[in-house]
Structure formats: C-alpha cells, structure tokens
Amino acid sequence: MTDEDNLDADADLGFAPAVVDNAGRTAPTRTASRRPSGFRRRAASLAVLIGALTAVGGGYAMLAPTSGADDTAATSQDVEAGRQLYNTSCITCHGANLEGVTGRGPTLVGTGSADVYFQVSTGRMPAPVQGALELRKVPKYTEQQILQLGAFVQSQGGGPQVPPADADLRAGSDQLGDGGELFRLNCASCHGATAHGAPLSAGKIAPDLYRSTDRQLYTAMLVGPENMPVFSNNQITPEQKKAIIAYVQTMKEAKDPGGAGLGRIGPVAEGLVIWTAGLGVLMVSILWIGARL
Ligand code: HEC
C-alpha cells in the first residue's frame, strides 16, 4: 500500500458520508445493498487499511528491540524476595528505608539495580566489615538473587538499571577497533593499556579487568564505583559500551605469544627480567658479604 492509498483511505474514513450514514441505521446490510459500489469500495479500503496497520503493528512488536525499561520491570515476587534478602544482609549498614546508616553505609536511594548488580556480583557487597577496602570477592548470592536484590532497591528509589538478563552486551568483532580507541581514551589512564590494573593515588587501586564479566563491565561504566567516573549513556552510548566490552574481553582471551605473560608489562624479554632480578640478588649478596667482613 502506497502513501497515496493511505491518504485516500484516511480521507474516506474522515469524511465519507457512508460511514456517518451507517452509524444511524439499524440494518447495515440494507445500506450496503442500496449503495453497493461506493460502500464496498470504502469498506474494502478500510479493511485493507486496518489489515495493513495490524500487520505493521504486529511486525513491529515482533521485531522491535525490547526496551530496557519494560524488560527489566521485575515482578512483585522478585521485589519481595529482594526485600527479604536485603533485610537479612544489607539493612544493618544501609538502613530500613535505604536511607543509609551513619558510619556504616551510604544511602542506596537512586543507586538502582545496576549498582546493586555491580557491587553484589563482584562480591564487594555485602561488605564484611565496615571500613575495609571493598575488593572483588566470590559473590555471596546467585545471579537470580542479585537481580532480586536489585529489583527491590530499584523499586524503592529508581536509578540506573541493570540490562535485561538476555541482552547481548558484546559488540561484534568489527567494532574492536572502535572499542580499543574508546578504551584507551576513557579507561586506560586508570586500568592500564592492557586492563591489567594499576595503583591510583591515596592508596586506591584500579583493579585488573580480567575477571570482569560483560555485565559487570557494563554496570561498572553505568555506575562508576568509588573513584571511577560514571560513564552515562550520553557520554558513552550503549553501543560504544558494547564495543569497549568486546575489546576488553578479546584482549583478555588473546593468548600470550609464547613465553610467560609477565603481567603484560610490554615488550620485555624474559631474559631481561632474569638479568635485572639476578643482578639485584648479586648486589645484595655482595653487600651482605661485605657487611660480614
Ligand atoms: C558492613 C556494612 C555493609 C553491609 C552489610 C552492606 N553494605 Fe553496601 N556499602 C557499605 C559501604 C561502607 C559502602 C560504601 C563503599 C564504597 O564506597 O566503597 C557500600 C556501598 C554500597 C553500594 C554502592 C553505593 C553507592 O553509592 O555507590 C551498593 C549498591 C551497596 N552497598 C549495596 C549493598 C547490598 C545490596 C548489600 C546487601 C547484600 C550491602 N550493600 C551490604 C556497607 C555495607
């Protein structure tokens, strides 16, 4: 159906007397038989229009990428299960209404399910003791429980949402170049050019990214834990985030081309390391012997 047809059909719908006439009559069949050609033509184009609209609508619903907001809308059971988990292991530090507890933990209002996912799936939360540096640990909860916790926190205060469970968060290999560039631009200054991690000032560290899953990388960018900046979807679009993830994961999976990895400190031969370390040992022994004499 062309646009012109559409317009015709629209005009018919809006102004055609047959439709208006018909509304007041009790026997539409009589109307049809009285004015067969005009009514039928209009009825036919109306049917075609409705058919086309239905087809387009249905097709769109089937093909359209599901919107994140709808997809992550959790069921009330999830929220309830999350509330119970929260009351068991988070409430002491984050408060009964997520308002935070002075000296124990910050408010979680507005942190959203993305932050909960990041913190709990990397084992940082629940924090073991207050004041300890929150580092990556084995997560205490299953993926499902983490999503339930997130659903509860989300339901209370909103905030950035964790991407839906079935979302593919890794771009194709054609995006690796872009991903690498974005990584060097936005992440390498803290995490190192090969994502091996690096110390920051004031005793903080930017950890290596070798153990991070796609979803953890994605949520880390969304929420910016601790010293890390938030990379909102305006700064780095979801597509760019996926390119970065593809780059990090590919780099991680790439095998070292022979010999030991040496923490990927760059093009340094093992011989040089042995030589430098060996020299150090030699010097220490010389000093030690010297001191004894
Ligand atoms: C022993 C206290 C303690 C417990 C228990 C605890 N947290 Fe935390 N939580 C903290 C502290 C302290 C911080 C701030 C840490 C930081 O900034 O590195 C924090 C930070 C967070 C953040 C990030 C908040 C932000 O503003 O970025 C989230 C999300 C979070 N916790 C979720 C949880 C969840 C979910 C649980 C339960 C499974 C939990 N926490 C249990 C103490 C705790």
Ligand code: HEC
């Ligand atoms: C200003 C420094 C800084 C920049 C820039 C930065 N990060 Fe981070 N990142 C950190 C710090 C610090 C942490 C540790 C946070 C914590 O432990 O709570 C971290 C943690 C992470 C983690 C969690 C790792 C783990 O152990 O689970 C991921 C994933 C991550 N960053 C990805 C990225 C990506 C991707 C980028 C670029 C888009 C980026 N970061 C840019 C400082 C930075």
